[in-house]
Every structure is written in structure tokens, then in C-alpha cells.
Amino acid sequence: MQLSREELLSAYTRMRTIREFEERLNVEFQKGTVPGFIHLYSGQEGIAVGICEHLDEDRDYIGSTHRGHGHCIAKGVDVKGMMAEIYAKSTGVCGGKGGSMHIADLDKGMLGANAIVGGAPPLALGAALTAKTLKTGGVSVPFIGDGAANQGTVAEAMNMACVLNLPMVFMFENNGYAEFTAASYATAGSIEARAKAYGMPGTTVAGDDFFAVHEAAREAIDRARNGGGPSVIEATAYRFHGHFSGDPQVYRSAEELKSVREDHDVLNNFRDRVTEAALLDQQELDAIDAEVLTLMDEAVAEAMAAPDPMPEDLFTDVYNTYQ
Amino acid sequence: MQLSREELLSAYTRMRTIREFEERLNVEFQKGTVPGFIHLYSGQEGIAVGICEHLDEDRDYIGSTHRGHGHCIAKGVDVKGMMAEIYAKSTGVCGGKGGSMHIADLDKGMLGANAIVGGAPPLALGAALTAKTLKTGGVSVPFIGDGAANQGTVAEAMNMACVLNLPMVFMFENNGYAEFTAASYATAGSIEARAKAYGMPGTTVAGDDFFAVHEAAREAIDRARNGGGPSVIEATAYRFHGHFSGDPQVYRSAEELKSVREDHDVLNNFRDRVTEAALLDQQELDAIDAEVLTLMDEAVAEAMAAPDPMPEDLFTDVYNTYQ
């Protein structure tokens, strides 16, 4: 289906924001200013945005992974709050207590990044159950890596979603690797076939093609929203960086690394498509790029300048009642 | 493939032994002489025996379930030792410490009944890995119920077996129920399709037909033994009793209960087949039946007469070293 100019601009802005967020973090991390570990989403932007452009902030939920920044931005979590969170500041969306792998924003329908591989799909069942029980029309979308695909929790969630006919889309991102191990080695058979084995529709799309993802997502989300139950989308994805920022990637060939960036850049593909079709022009896209860069400068500067959490924050928020 | 007279007699004896073991236990349990819970295998004998007749005692292993008596007998565990174990006596195969749901006999290649649904398939991976590593030619067979099929551990084990090309046969017994919940409700899609989704061969057989199971098992076990990797057999199975001895089965219709026993009795089917084909005659089968009944009388009498464990047994066998 044809997207409006506004929709195209929105999608591009989101994808570019994710890209620059990650690229900037990578630079800052190498400088040593970022605490903890970070897992970058660069290259996979089309998947998060292709899905989330169909989702509402209030009734639709996503569950995420350790590689969650892109999912968060696509679902509308505040970029500056995210940056501050990664910098472990009190102004972060989780007050600095969660960090990169635990960014959550329930008001935006974001159930949390998750540092446990396969942790989110069972939680996403719950958001779907709430939608079904309260008849909100909401849909729940867990993002799942090719490595996570093998975790028992994911199989359990797929079966449960089918049994209860829950409004869900299981969004698999197959970027070919789980840490340093290839999906071709560790993920037997096919994810699409796994979906079908549970009696769900399953489809595979190219994750570097925003339009393909967006179209598959539309169908799957509409189905879920209209009581048609869960389905699976598998997107081939291209991880530009290592597993974490700083990973030397000895397990990937130079050719692969080159090809991933040169042949499978979803942002380049998008630009080419929309400019060739004369839907948007280079200048307006460049303007977005510039704005996004400015936003990142601000986000990093504000995060670095923001105050640390207070020492007493260590003890708060464990329980609602009872300390 | 055609079975020899000896093989037919062996298979029948094993199946009849399982049946009478369970039926006798059911009677004794109602009398209140048996401690704990028991889950009876009556009706599913053709599956355990159809598989285990192909397995060696020393190099081949099976992993079992809470409904494990039949698997144990089929794999050659001593019937009197099992009875004594269920009666919680010191002469039991586990000295009374395991009970019905934990009968194990590693010398017979029996990795243990298992009171955790989905507990055994990961363990069965290990037996297969040992066989592969030590090149014993051994095969490992976990038994899995239709309810257990959904447990994440089972999906994990199927994927791992494929990734490592382990010599295994995943033997699913679909008796239509997990406790009081029907497989048609709780087990989405198809088990055979799940096998194929991991890239394994999968086949479905009638569990009340010993010959069908035996033939499918031969093929799958040969494949595994010859380096061809894992596969799945799903057998439709017929649970004669409730989930446990004493279950009133309000969830099953009278017609179903009647049909299960009248139309799907693997022992009757077997008798009909071999006598019609004049391979065995009624008398020799009746003689086996009588012998088996005598064995059960002895097993129960000996179990009841056997000594309890000693009080100090409470503290032993926790560690090999260090108390």
C-alpha cells in the first residue's frame, strides 16, 4: 500500500534517528565515556520502524532485547531520556538504574529492553492478554533475534499465543549471528516453518527493505487487531557492528562486513526508492539528517551534563510498599 | 520388516508385563497400599516396546516421564525392583528414595522417569553426546507427552539435536491429554510439523499398532545409529486410565473411555494380528498372560514383605564425597 509523504518522512526520520543514535554511541563508547556494554542496532532500522509505524502508543506494546535502542526509538521513547539512561544519569528514562539493556517506557507501550535472551516474548503474551481481556484492540509485538529463536521461552510463547489466539506479531530479526556464532550453525531448520508448525502464518521479508517490512507488518498487525490471532514475520537483517561496541568480529569476513554496509543499508535503499520515485527529494532528506545530528549532539551533551542519581536512589523503587 | 517368532514373543511378553504391572498397581492403589501418586501407562504399551525392542541395554539410553513404568519395563528394568521401589522399600531399584516418578537404572540405559514435564529431553541430549563423542554407536530416545511437547526444554532439545547432529529419536506419545486438558486445546499445530521446522524427519504412527511403531522406530533408530542424526516419531496413544490412578476423568466422555479400551487396545490388536497370520497361537499367548500374572503376584507380595529403608538412608547418597 502507498505511504503518504508524511508517513515517509516520519519513517525516514525514525530510521535516521536510530542510525545516528547508535553511530554516535559507538564513537562515544570508544572514547570511554559510556558505562557498561552497548549492543548497536545500526543496519536493522527498517525492521523496528517498519513494524512500529503501525503501532499506537497507548494500546499497542512491544517487547525488546539486549539490542533494544532501535525498538525504543521506533516506539517513541524519548531520545534524550534514552541517552541519559545509557549514560546512567538521573534524567534517564529509568533514572539510571536500568541502563542500555533495560530501557522501558510503559507509557509508550514499550515493555522494556531485556538482557535475558528470550526474556520478552512471554511478557509480550501478557500485554496481548490484557488487550484481549479488556478489548482494547491492542496488539503486542515481541522482537526476537535468530539466536533467541532457539530459546525455549520463545517456543512456549508461540504455542501459547496460538492456543489463546492472542493479538500478536512475533517479529524475528535474523541478522545471521548470535554473538559470535552464526545462525546457519545454531538455528536449525527455518523460523518461518516453526511458525507454521504451530499453526500460525509465517512470512520472510528482506529487512533492508523498509517497504517490504512495512507491508508484511501491516498485514500481520491488521490480522491480530481484527481477532485473527498471532503470526510470525522473519526479517533478514544486517548487523553493521559487532555483537557489542568494541567486538573485533574475527568470525566475520572482510567481504561480508563490506557488503553488509554497502549493499544492505536500509537507509540508502529507502533514499534511493523515494527519490527515484520522486516522492521525496534529497534536500529534505539531508535536512532531516542534519536535524538528527543536532539532536544527537544535544542528547549527548545533555546526558553528560546531567546529574548522577542520588545515593539514596539505591534503595528506592524495590517495592511499592515495604522498604 | 518381518519379526521372528522369538521377537514376537518377546514384544508380547513385554507389553503384557507392562499392562499387568499397571493394572495390578491400579487395584493395589485403590486399596490404599501404594504410597504417593501413580500415573499408569496402560494402553500405550506398544509405543515403549515398539521402540525399546530396537535398543541395546548397554549403549542405548531412554529418558522418561512421570508416566514411566512402561518405559522402564520395555528397557529391561527389573520388574520386582520397580514394584518394590513404588512400594518405597529398601529393595527398590532406587532404595525407596525415588518412588514411581524417579525409577532409574543406568545399567539398563534408563536415565530415569522424571517428575518434571519436559525434564528428560535435555538429559537425553547428553546421552547422545556421550555416544557421539565416544563413538559407541549408541542412540538416545526421550519419551515426550503431547503436553510436554509444548515445554520450552523440548524445543531446545530438538534444535540442539539438529545442530549437533546427535543420534536421537524424539518419541512423542500423543494420548490426547495432559492431565485434564486436551491436546487439541493446548498443543497448537502439529508435532510432526515441529520436527520438520527444525529440519528433522518426522512421522506419525498409530500407537495402538505395535507393528507400525516398531517399523517407524527401526527406521529412525537405524538412521540415528548410522550418523543420520535425529528424528521425530509421534504416536497417537490411548490412555486407558485417568491422569493418575484415582482420577475421576470428568473431562472425558463415556464413549471415549469405552472406545479407547475396546477399539484401541494394542494387546488385542497384536493378538489378532499374530494369530490371524498364524505366527503365534492363542495358547502360547495365554500361557504368557498367566506367567505375567504370577510374576505380578510375586512382585507385589515381595514388595509388601520387603524391609523399609533404614533411618540412616535419609542422609546417604547426597554426595560422593562430603556428607
Place this chain on the structure above:
Amino acid sequence: MPIITYREAINQAMAQEMRRDPLVVVMGEDVAGGSGGSAGGEEAAGGVMGVTQGLATEFGRERVIDTPITESAIMGMGAGAALTGLRPIAELMFADFIGVCFDQIYNQAAKFRYMFGGKAVTPLTIKTLIGAGMGAGPQHSQAIYPWLSSVPGLKVVTPSNPYDAKGLMIQAIRDDDPVIFCEHKSLLAMEGEVPEESYTIDFGKAAKTREGSDLTIVSMSWMVNFCNEAADQLAGEDFSVEVIDLRTTSPIDYETVYESVRKTGRLLVVDEATPICSMASEISSAVAENVFESLDAPIRKVTAPHTPVPAAPMLEALYIPDTAKIAAAVRETLEYEL
């Protein structure tokens, strides 16, 4: 007051809360029971122990949800539903099964509030069967509340009688934090007076089930009943024993324990769990740190041994701390002179 069982008390609590609050749902294996069966499934089995009996009939299968045997999916679905607006009761049939789904409990539900910077509320109740006494063997008999109680963010409830079971279950459902409600399988048939109307019992408020001045026993769940028996027996020997029922092992009502020990000077902690890092260890160490100066004798612990739960009923009986073992430990502690 009506006399009902512990099982019925819990059932009543759930039914009353479900009537009161449409956001309360129940999910788990066979919590309705019979879904998809050839009998049509109208007759709910009501849980493997009958604790949810009748709920599916009254509230329908949209609110009393039979699930596949996939505990991670059940616990996660409960946690996710709690995070997004429902107030779920998720059943983990036997607590021993927690090993297949503990991540969803301890890393997910219990940590949301903290790691999301205080912005998440997870009103999840997990109900589960604990403990020995039924000859159910090593994987169906464990008293695992000590390690559950060690998890920040999780509350753990261990009722010892029908009255407490009802009030604590209603509190668990209304509580905005994840709660594990531990039903002791050996207590399900215990009878007691239980008001028909709805009431709550605060978490972290221990009960004094016996008053005394010579020695304090602290316990929880099934064991409280043996402690009471021992205290009654010892009263006949002119020993005045105070029994404190923690009711919840997280939060722990340390203050009531301290106050009692300040009075009696002697402490015995009785715990059905295995000894190492048990609730007995915890309570003992808290007293040894905070009311040391009041102590007139070593702090004794009576617990299960450091072994799995044996299947043989005769060994299981030796495994379980009982009235005789408790009374003996009390006598020894009372005889101790500094």
C-alpha cells in the same frame, strides 16, 4: 464463624476478589480443567488440588484460563499482563517446577519496578504448592521459600492456617508488587474458622500464635502447627513458650521477633526448608546481630536435613521437622546455662 478448609479459604478469597475486581484473572495448567476434552469441558476440574474449583463456572473461561504446560510462558504472561493493567493470579502448580520459569519471576517481574526507575507496577500473584508430607518425592515436595525470599522485589507469603490463607490471598491480589503465595499441600484439608466477608492481612506482620516468656519459637507455614503443638505440650511441663508465625517470609517482621527475644532471651527457629541459607539461618543471624545482648542461650535451628526429600513416606517422616524434634530442641535450649 463458618469452619472451612485452607483450600476453601483460598478459593473463597479468589472468588471474592474476582467478583470485586474485573481485572483479576486466573491462569495456569488445569486451573479450569477439561478444556477441549471429549466431555465438553463444562465441568471444571478446578485445579489439580481443587483450589480453583468453581471459578471457571462462575467467571468463565476468559477469566479462568487453562494453559499449556509451559511455565515460563505462564509466569511471563502473568507478569506482562500485570505490567499492562490486569491483576493476574498465575498458578505454578508445584513450586518445585520453578526451575523452568524462574527467570520470568526473579529477573523480570521482581525487578521491573527497580530497573525501570520506579515507573512500573507489577501486581502479579503467583500461587503455588509447597512442602512435603504427601509422599510425592524429591521433585514435588520442596519448601523453597528461603531462596524466593532472598529476591529483592518479590514478596513471599506462607500461611499456616485457613484464616491467614484467606486474608493473605486477598492482600496478595490487591498488592501492587509481585507476590508468591505458597500453599502448603499438607495444609489444604486443614479446617478453621474463617469469616465469610472479605478481609486482608498486612504483609510483614507476624502473628503470635502462643504467648510465653521462657523461649521464642519463630516459624512459618505448616511448621507453625507443630510449633504450637510443642508449645502446648511443653506448657504441661511448665515451660512457657512463645510461638511467632512470620506469615510472610518477605517482608519479614523482624521487630516482632526481636521484641519477643528481648523478653524470653532464647530463640529456636523452625523451618521445613533444607538448612543452608534457610529462613532459620536468616532469622537466627538477624537476632545474633541485633538483639545479641538479650540472648541467654545459643540460637537453635530445627530444619530439614541437607538432602533431597526422599520418596519413601517412612524416610519423609524423618525428613520433616516434627513436634517431637521441636520439643526436644526447646528443652535443650531451656536447659542451657551461660
Place this chain on the structure above:
Amino acid sequence: MPIITYREAINQAMAQEMRRDPLVVVMGEDVAGGSGGSAGGEEAAGGVMGVTQGLATEFGRERVIDTPITESAIMGMGAGAALTGLRPIAELMFADFIGVCFDQIYNQAAKFRYMFGGKAVTPLTIKTLIGAGMGAGPQHSQAIYPWLSSVPGLKVVTPSNPYDAKGLMIQAIRDDDPVIFCEHKSLLAMEGEVPEESYTIDFGKAAKTREGSDLTIVSMSWMVNFCNEAADQLAGEDFSVEVIDLRTTSPIDYETVYESVRKTGRLLVVDEATPICSMASEISSAVAENVFESLDAPIRKVTAPHTPVPAAPMLEALYIPDTAKIAAAVRETLEYEL
């Protein structure tokens, strides 16, 4: 003697045992690393922290097995292989992940010997990363050995330095029971003298890392180093502090602790775990029961607070017990007068 890191010491232990015994295999996520990758996978990544570096190259991918991210399958495969003749080392990358696979550890591997009537042997070593200090956040930083130590049938190893790490790892591999070997991530780069030749350290034998007569500190893993520092600092203030490194938290060397407390009369237990039902609770309660009469002061515990591990490094630093907190608790305990 060569000076190597804790990481290298563990690596050396595994390599030496693999050379000695062909039954030893290693399995886990990325323990070789690079399987199936476009670079051909010849260069092994050697584990996410480099602890298994070089093993795949030396012993081949049949003995150093990369697995999918399915911890139940990994732990179960290890347990099943141990039960049938191998001597596997199964890696659980971060101990925090245990929630997805604990059943295979605590209900299966740990219980086999007992529930199978003594007829099973399960020589499984589980190696795993524990602890805080890397800003890795609430699901990658936990010190969970207390609840592991509560499981009958499981042994738990918590080395505090490279020498112990090597000797305890070799013992773990040779041990016929399931063992969880807890590598502290903040110790991986710690250097120390480690003999090149193979040696074992018995389980259940604590080490005295400082001798003293005024007060006993008991600790384990990373914390021992802070305790040593505190003892050294306090020596300058003329306090004589004894430090006991448990080395294994199951089995526990109670006797060495008791003997020390009989001498010093004062005890502090330092534990990185959260406080409730911690090793600190356990050791304290054992002393309060068994050497009560020797105590001249309340038993103090210094532990993490009852909270998840916060991601912010600045909060994490407050979370972790450190030398200053330990020294302060020692001073207070020494000042106490009965």
C-alpha cells in the same frame, strides 16, 4: 612462580585436564566462538570473556562445543553426558541466566545420586560468571551462590584469586558430583602466582588469608580481597583481624570458622549477595548455634542491600560492599563491650 591472571588460571586448569582426560569436554555459547561465521571460524573467540580461549584450537570442535542459546539444553546435555560417562564442563555464560535452566541443575543433576538410590554419578562442572563491578546492570551482575549453596547435591566454588581458581577448577572437573564454579567477573584480570603444574584444592577447606586474634572475618570470592585490604588497614590501627576465605560455599568449612571465632570471640561475615538468606546469614547462624559461648559481640554482616544491582556505576559502587564498609563494621564490632 609464573604470574598469570585468574582468567588464565582457569583456562590453564581446563586445558591441563583436557590433556589428561579425554572424557573432559566443554560446551556452551561461544565457548569456541565463530562457528558457522563467514570468516571460516578457525579463530576461536574463546568465550565471551576469553576464558576458554585456545581450547577449541587445541582440542577441536568435537570437544569444545558451541551451542545455541538454550541454557536448559546445555545444562541438561551436560548432566546427561555426565550421567553416561563423560566429564563435561558446561558453561552458563552469566550466572544470572540460571533462571531459564535451573531445573536441569537443581531438580535433575543435583538430585540424581540421591533419588536414584546412590547408583548415579554426575561429574558435571558448570562454570559461570557471577557478581557486580562492571556496570552490567540488574540481570548481569548478581551474586547468586547463596541459593545455589542451599541445594543438596550441588557443590559451589567461589575462588577469590588465581591460585585458588586453578586448583579448585581442577578439583571441580575431577569431582564426581555436580559443581558450580563461580568465576567472579571483577576478578578475571586479577594477577597472582600460579604454579604451572597441575594441582587440586580440596572442597570444604577454607583458607586463612590473614591471621589475627581480635576478630574473624569470613568471606568468599571477590569480597575476600576487600576483607584482606581492610585487615591490612586495621593492622595499622593495631587491630589484629583474621580473614577466612571459604573458597567453597558448599561444602562449607564450618570447623575453621568455629575455631577462629573460639579464638577471637568476634565475627563479621562479608558477602556480596543480597542480605536475606545469604551466606552471611548462614555463617552467622551457624556460629550463633555452635560457638555461642565464645562470642563477645553481636555477629555483624556486611552485604549488598536488598535491592537489584543498579546499572549506574555510581550506584553500583554504593551497592557493593567495599573495604571502607568492612573496616567500619570491624571497628564497631571491636568497640562493642558486653
